Amino acid sequence: MVGGGQLARMTHQAAISLGVPLRVLARDPGESAAQVSADVRIGDERSLDDLRAFAKDCDVLTWDHEHVPQELVRALEEAGTACRPGSGALLHAQDKLVMRERLTSFGVPCPAFARVPSDAPPAFLEAFAREHGLPLVLKATRGGYDGKGVWVLDALDRDAAELVDRLLGEGVDLLVEEHVAFRRELAALVARSPYGQGAAYPIVETVQRDGICHEVISPAPGLDDDTAAEAQRLALDIAEHLGVTGLLAVELFQTDSGLVVNELAMRPHNSGHWTIEGARTSQFEQHVRAVLDLPLGSTEATAPHVVMVNVLGGDDPDVYSRYVHVMAHDPGVRVHMYGKQVRPGRKIGHVTALGDDLDEVRERARHAADYLRWGPALKEGA
Amino acid sequence: MVGGGQLARMTHQAAISLGVPLRVLARDPGESAAQVSADVRIGDERSLDDLRAFAKDCDVLTWDHEHVPQELVRALEEAGTACRPGSGALLHAQDKLVMRERLTSFGVPCPAFARVPSDAPPAFLEAFAREHGLPLVLKATRGGYDGKGVWVLDALDRDAAELVDRLLGEGVDLLVEEHVAFRRELAALVARSPYGQGAAYPIVETVQRDGICHEVISPAPGLDDDTAAEAQRLALDIAEHLGVTGLLAVELFQTDSGLVVNELAMRPHNSGHWTIEGARTSQFEQHVRAVLDLPLGSTEATAPHVVMVNVLGGDDPDVYSRYVHVMAHDPGVRVHMYGKQVRPGRKIGHVTALGDDLDEVRERARHAADYLRWGPALKEGA
Numbered sequence: 012m013v014g015g016g017q018l019a020r021m022t023h024q025a026a027i028s029l030g031v032p033l034r035v036l037a038r039d040p041g042e043s044a045a046q047v048s049a050d051v052r053i054g055d056e057r058s059l060d061d062l063r064a065f066a067k068d069c070d071v072l073t074w075d076h077e078h079v080p081q082e083l084v085r086a087l088e089e090a091g092t093a094c095r096p097g098s099g100a101l102l103h104a105q106d107k108l109v110m111r112e113r114l115t116s117f118g119v120p121c122p123a124f125a126r127v128p129s130d131a132p133p134a135f136l137e138a139f140a141r142e143h144g145l146p147l148v149l150k151a152t153r154g155g156y157d158g159k160g161v162w163v164l165d166a167l168d169r170d171a172a173e174l175v176d177r178l179l180g181e182g183v184d185l186l187v188e189e190h191v192a193f194r195r196e197l198a199a200l201v202a203r204s205p206y207g208q209g210a211a212y213p214i215v216e217t218v219q220r221d222g223i224c225h226e227v228i229s230p231a232p233g234l235d236d237d238t239a240a241e242a243q244r245l246a247l248d249i250a251e252h253l254g255v256t257g258l259l260a261v262e263l264f265q266t267d268s269g270l271v272v273n274e275l276a277m278r279p280h281n282s283g284h285w286t287i288e289g290a291r292t293s294q295f296e297q298h299v300r301a302v303l304d305l306p307l308g309s310t311e312a313t314a315p316h317v318v319m320v321n322v323l324g325g326d327d328p329d330v331y332s333r334y335v336h337v338m339a340h341d342p343g344v345r346v347h348m349y350g351k352q353v354r355p356g357r358k359i360g361h362v363t364a365l366g367d368d369l370d371e372v373r374e375r376a377r378h379a380a381d382y383l384r385w386g387p388a389l390k391e392g393a
Numbered sequence: 394m395v396g397g398g399q400l401a402r403m404t405h406q407a408a409i410s411l412g413v414p415l416r417v418l419a420r421d422p423g424e425s426a427a428q429v430s431a432d433v434r435i436g437d438e439r440s441l442d443d444l445r446a447f448a449k450d451c452d453v454l455t456w457d458h459e460h461v462p463q464e465l466v467r468a469l470e471e472a473g474t475a476c477r478p479g480s481g482a483l484l485h486a487q488d489k490l491v492m493r494e495r496l497t498s499f500g501v502p503c504p505a506f507a508r509v510p511s512d513a514p515p516a517f518l519e520a521f522a523r524e525h526g527l528p529l530v531l532k533a534t535r536g537g538y539d540g541k542g543v544w545v546l547d548a549l550d551r552d553a554a555e556l557v558d559r560l561l562g563e564g565v566d567l568l569v570e571e572h573v574a575f576r577r578e579l580a581a582l583v584a585r586s587p588y589g590q591g592a593a594y595p596i597v598e599t600v601q602r603d604g605i606c607h608e609v610i611s612p613a614p615g616l617d618d619d620t621a622a623e624a625q626r627l628a629l630d631i632a633e634h635l636g637v638t639g640l641l642a643v644e645l646f647q648t649d650s651g652l653v654v655n656e657l658a659m660r661p662h663n664s665g666h667w668t669i670e671g672a673r674t675s676q677f678e679q680h681v682r683a684v685l686d687l688p689l690g691s692t693e694a695t696a697p698h699v700v701m702v703n704v705l706g707g708d709d710p711d712v713y714s715r716y717v718h719v720m721a722h723d724p725g726v727r728v729h730m731y732g733k734q735v736r737p738g739r740k741i742g743h744v745t746a747l748g749d750d751l752d753e754v755r756e757r758a759r760h761a762a763d764y765l766r767w768g769p770a771l772k773e774g775a
Contacts, residue, residue: 027429048431
């Protein structure tokens, strides 16, 4: 697995059970997965030499993130390395413009979008706004994550013009999209193997804060069966059309007029962390099974309601001193820490609660995550 | 954790979630836990120098097996290393005679037992047999596991006399016990923290074959609530009396006249592997929490019935070629492989199934384990 973040860390945990040796390419031995894995190679995923050396003797290469340059993945494939997902699929998780063009070509509902030409953007954006209204959503076609690379323009004023000029001046390729008036955000997580087997997890609701996934509720509360099935079908169709092998996470807007696709990711995804305890097969094991072309595991839920809340860093770096409270307060809550240095607002872990009563489960997960972030200050602040 | 077997391997998986760095002392880099852990030291747990070097900078030392010499554990403790469980408790998992004497001293039901004096054993055993009947069970007081170090003597004939003479001649300390006519075997798994918190898992039935744990059924089918509570109470009492920190597994005989203690183990135990998917907190996480004096996790079951079956090595070493069948046949069965070289009869992994119907769950777990051992030959043979 190329990339040493928390996704590789949790994939390693799953691979251990399967008896599958997972090699990790990390830039630094201190990275989340590098801290816990036996077979870590230090290198840069933007270097073909490093990738080649890393891939030697690996049966299959897979990715912890989308940021491996497309041309390097193609070079590896041309040299005979099995890359899953492959470059052709991966491109759609790397380039938002390519993704939009492709998805709309086979009828997947997307927001209205257009490439921002590098000349005369003010007139262009004004024309787009006349047709689709304000606000507009400006996106870097490549390289964004967790809200980075996305700007909501409430007005086409001087600030907006300056931002666009600056980005284009820096050589950033831009895409503009209509702002979708959604009721809520959902996510569909599916797996697809080279053999063509597909498996779909229950559809979840995701709650974002400041562009970062904050909370995931499985299944999405009150979602009707038809819409849930439609979302699963949409994700399985996209996986098949794009030839995805491994996991595909489809972030969706639920609107008054139906589902609209927001983003794609082709790897284990934050919206699927709940599956570690909440589904018979975790997304991490599922990804390993899919990329190795093993039969896929059951996606059945283990409880009526499962809630995952991300743990963000607070001001006090010693998060472990707050374990005692969280564990004593709720012996059933599951804590996952990523071994990352605490920085305010940084994702450093997640917690999962599950049970029969959604409100209670949600409160338990939120309390644990908030306490791990803020400690005793929580009581005063919240 | 001292010892690099599968218990350390699965403890590492649990420690990753907690963000707790686990260092492993293995004799060989190919050992089960050494294959997957980031922080592996190679050394011999029978060497005080190796143990001292290993323990440097560790907050707490714990054990993957009972075979660290008692005097070395004491030496570490005298030098200020926190050993959990400590030497005083551990002795009762290391020496069956000390264990029997201690347990009976505070009223725990045990089989009748006696130390075999190193002189004139024939007359001694005959007297013991006259009082307690045949067969007799002969045990090495130290060093046995998985049926090794235990001999059932059906008659006090010449073979038996020769065996006893040979063992005593080799310097093996022996214990003789009455053969308990049990209905079935149960196991009680509890955790105890230095703070004194205790937690008890549901009582399981264990099915042995050739002295090796073959199958574990949770909860023990048809066990009445009173007996289950008594077994949990017994294990918690033993943990408290012996000052155990970490896990304590108590192997029990269920007889017509009540429960009788067979063996003790102070570590994650084969009879608790089902907890990985079958309980809210796995025994491995529970052990880490207990030895670090963190509050203990919920032992609640995640399904009405959970069955774990050990995977033993068959004749064909390539167990992974049989994954496809097992995973395709049953997408819900959970497979755990230990990365061990396949040898006929060796424990190389386990499988777990869970659900609402015990017969079905049992059949699923058995089929998966048998197929992983025998492959397509299973259909002809079984």
